[in-house]
C-alpha cells in the first residue's frame with residue numbers, strides 16, 4: 001500500500017485547504033452546474049497605450065469609458081454587489097418601522113415633530129417620515145432590480161444553452177467526486193455503458209455516451225425555478241409600483257338610509273397616487289339600508305363584538321340595476337378595481353330642533369364618534385340656517401352631544417357606556433347659540449363644537465349655569481325664554497364607515513407572488529446533479545466500472561441515488577467474486593468523509 | 600333551559616377549561632425542568648469519555664488516509680437471510696471542507712450518559728404532550744385558535760418548536776444534541792409567558808376572524824420554530840468551526856470546550872444542517888408573508904402598507920435571502936454566511952417580541 005499513500009496525500013492537499021472550489025479541480029465536468037455569475041471583474045484602465053494626437057486621445061478615452069462602464073456593469077450584476085444591496089435594503093427598511101410615517105399615521109408624525117424640535121427637521125431632510133418613498137430607499141431597490149435584470153438576462157441565455165447542449169463528459173478521475181462506487185465485472189464495457197444509459201434514462205436523466213463513459217444530468221428545474229423566482233420578483237415590484245401610482249383611498253361615513261356616489265366630492269377624506277386622475281374612479285353608488293352589530297352578552301368576553309354587517313343596495317355605472325349585498329369586515333364589496341370595506345361604525349341619534357314658534361328647523365340623525373369599546377360617543381349637533389331666535393333674528397344653534405347606548409343609571413357616578421348595544425340609551429346635551437363660525441372660511445370639524453369661540457354663547461338655565469340636560473328617547477329639552485326646543489327622537493340610527501380603495505395591479509402582484517413561491521420551491525428543493533458511469537477494460541481483462549456523482553450543493557440524497565444506480569447497473573454487470581479486494585482500479589483511494597459512516 | 604342559562608353554562612365551562620389549560624402549562628414546565636436536568640446529566644456523564652476524533656482527524660491525516668479501504672462490493676445481510684449485493688458508495692465532502700467525523704452526541708459514548716439522554720427525550724415527549732394539551736385546552740376555552748395575544752403565541756410557539764425537534768428525532772436525524780438548548784429556551788419562553796405575558800382569555804376583534812389569518816399565523820409560528828432550530832445549529836457551527844480552526848492551526852482549546860465540542864457533529868455537518876433547515880422554510884416564510892398580505896388586503900384594504908410588523912417580516916425575509924445568497928457567493932460562505940443567518944433570526948425575534956412591545960402599529964390589537 002506504500003504506492004497508494006503518496007497518491008492519496010497529493011490528492012488530499014487541496015481538500016484540506018479552504019480556497020479550492022470544487023468546480024476548479026473538476027474542470028468542465030463541474031462547470032455551470034449553476035448559472036450563477038463567476039467573479040470576473042476586470043480592473044480599471046483598459047486603454048493600454050495612448051497614441052499621440054487627438055485621434056489617439058479619442059480612441060483611448062473611448063476605450064476607457066467603455067471599459068469603465070463594463071466594469072461598473074459587471075460589478076453591479078455580481079453576486080457580491082447583489083448581496084450588498086439586499087443587505088442595504090433590509091437595513092434601509094428599519095427606520096421606517098421605528099419612526100412614524102406620513103403614509104400610515106400622519107397624526108403621529110405631527111406629534112413627533114412637535115416633541116422633537118431639533119431632530120424633526122433633520123429627519124425631514126433625510127425623508128425619514130416617508131422612508132419607503134424616499135430617494136435613498138428608492139435608489140437601493142432600483143439598483144437592486146437593475147442588478148437583478150442584468151443578472152437574469154445572461155443567466156437565462158446560458159441556461160437555454162445548457163438545455164440545448166449535452167451534459168459534459170466525465171472528468172478524468174471520478175474518485176474525487178463526492179459520491180463514488182466501483183467494482184470489477186466480467187461484462188463487456190459496452191454492455192455496462194448500455195445498461196447504465198438505460199438505467200439513467202429510466203430515471204429521467206438526460207444522458208448520453210461520450211468516450212468510455214456515460215454522462216448524465218438531472219434537476220434542471222432547479223435553475224428554471226431560480227430564474228422564475230427572480231423574474232417573479234420583478235413582476236411583483238412593477239405591480240406594486242403601478243398600484244402605488246394609481247392607488248386611491250377614500251373614507252365615507254354613512255348613516256342608515258343615506259347613500260353614496262363614487263365621486264371625489266362625496267368623500268370625507270381622500271388620498272391618491274401621483275398618476276391618479278378623477279376619471280379613474282369606478283362609477284358606482286350605494287345606499288346603506290341597515291347596519292347590524294351583535295355583541296357577546298355574557299362571560300369574560302362580555303361586550304366583545306360578534307358580528308358587524310352592513311346591508312347595502314348598490315348599482316354600477318350611471319343607471320345600473322340595484323343589487324343587494326351584505327358587507328362585512330374582511331368581506332368587502334368589489335366593483336371592478338374598487339373595493340368597499342366596512343371599517344368602523346357608531347350611533348347616530350335622531351334629533352328634532354324647533355324654534356320658538358314650533359317650526360322644525362332640523363330633523364336629522366346626527367352621527368357621533370365612539371370614544372371607547374362600549375360606544376360612549378361624542379359629537380355636535382349644528383343648526384346652520386333656518387332658525388330664528390325669540391326676537392325673530394337669524395341665529396345659529398349648536399349642541400354638544402354625549403351619547404351612551406347603555407347608561408349605568410342615574411347616581412351611578414359615571415356617564416360612560418356599560419355595554420355597546422342599545423340597552424338604555426341616554427343623550428346628554430349642552431346648548432349654545434350665536435355664530436358657528438362657518439363663514440370664517442376655516443374648515444370645520446363637524447363632530448366638534450368650538451365652545452371657546454366668543455361668538456358662540458351658552459344658553460343658561462334658571463340658576464345661571466350652562467343649560468345641560470340628559471334625555472331619554474322621546475324626551476325634549478326646552479331652550480330658555482322661548483328660544484325653542486330639541487327632542488331626542490326614539491329612532492336611533494347607526495352609521496357605518498366605509499373605505500373605498502382602488503389599487504390596480506393587485507392581480508399581477510398576486511400572480512407574481514405565487515410564481516415566486518413556485519420558483520423558490522423548485523430552486524431550493526430540487527437538486528441539480530451530474531452522474532457519470534465509466535466502464536473500461538482493465539489490464540487483466542476484467543471491466544472496471546466506476547459510478548460517480550456531483551451535486552451543486554452536497555446533499556445526502558446524492559450518495560443514495562448513486563447507490564441505487566450502481567445497484568441497477570450491478571444487476572446487469574455483477575461483480576467478480578474472486579477479485580482481490582485490496583487491488584484497486586485506481587491509485588486514488590478517497591478517505592471516507594464525514595457522513596460516510598452513518599447509513 | 601333558557602338561552603341566558605345556556606350561555607352562562609358555556610362561559611362557566613370556558614373558565615373551567617382556561618383553568619385546566621393553566622394547570623397543564625405549569626405541569627409541562629415541571630416536566631421540562633426534569634428533562635432539562637436529564638439532558639444535563641447526559642452531558643455530565645458524557646464528559647467522562649475522552650473523545651478526540653476531531654483532533655486526530657485534523658492532525659494525523661496521513662495515517663487515516665492510509666488505513667482507509669477503497670470501495671468494494673459489500674454483501675449486506677438483512678436478518679441473516681436475504682442477501683443483497685450492491686456496490687458500496689464512498690462519500691467525501693466537497694473540496695474545500697475538512698474531513699472531520701461527527702461527534703458521538705452529548706453522551707459521548709458513555710452508556711450511563713446515553714441512558715440519561717434517552718430519559719431526557721422521553722421526558723421531553725411527555726412535557727410536549729402535556730403542553731400540547733394546555734394549548735388545546737386554551738383554544739377550546741377561548742373558542743378560537745390559540746394565538747390572540749403574546750401569552751398564547753408563546754405557549755404555541757414553544758410547543759411547535761419542541762414538536763419540530765421531536766419530529767426530527769422521529770425521522771432518525773442526529774439532533775439529540777439540540778435537546779439541552781431547546782429545553783432551556785422553552786423554559787425561558789414559558790417562564791416569560793406565565794409571569795409577564797399572561798392574559799386572561801379574550802376575544803378577537805372581527806378583523807381577526809379570517810381563515811387567511813389562521814393560515815398566516817400558524818405558518819408564521821411554524822417557520823419561527825424551525826428557524827429557531829436552524830439558528831441554534833448555526834451558533835454551534837460557529838463554535839465548532841473556531842474549535843476546528845484552532846486545532847488545525849496547532850492551538851490547544853480549553854478542556855471544557857474540548858469536552859463539549861468534541862461531542863457535537865462536525866462543523867460541516869452543523870453548517871449543512873442549518874442550511875437545509877433555513878432553505879427548507881424559506882419558501883414557507885415567503886408564503887407566510889404573502890398570506891398576511893392577502894389577509895391585510897381583505898381586512899384593511901391594502902395588501903402592503905409598511906406597517907411595522909409587515910416591515911419586519913420583510914426585513915427578516917430579505918435577511919434570509921441574503922444568507923442564501925451569501926452561501927453561493929465567493930468569499931461569503933461559511934462563517935460570514937452564518938453571521939447573516941443569526942442576524943436574520945434576530946430579525947424574526949425582534950418582529951415577534953420587539954415590535955409588539957416597543958413599536959405597536961396595526962398589529963397590536965390584542966394588547967401585548
Ligand code: HEM
Nearest residue numbers: 034036037077078079082144147148151233920923924927
Ligand atoms: C430582490 C432581491 C433578491 C432576492 C430576494 C433573491 C433571492 C434568491 C434566493 C432565495 C436564491 C436561492 C439561493 C439558493 O439557491 O440557495 C437566489 C439565488 C440566486 N440569486 Fe437571487 N435574489 C435577489 C436578487 C438577486 C440579484 C439582484 C441577483 C443578481 C446578481 C441575484 C442572483 C442570484 C443568483 C445567481 C442565484 C443562484 C445562486 C445559485 O445558483 O447558487 N439575486 N436568490
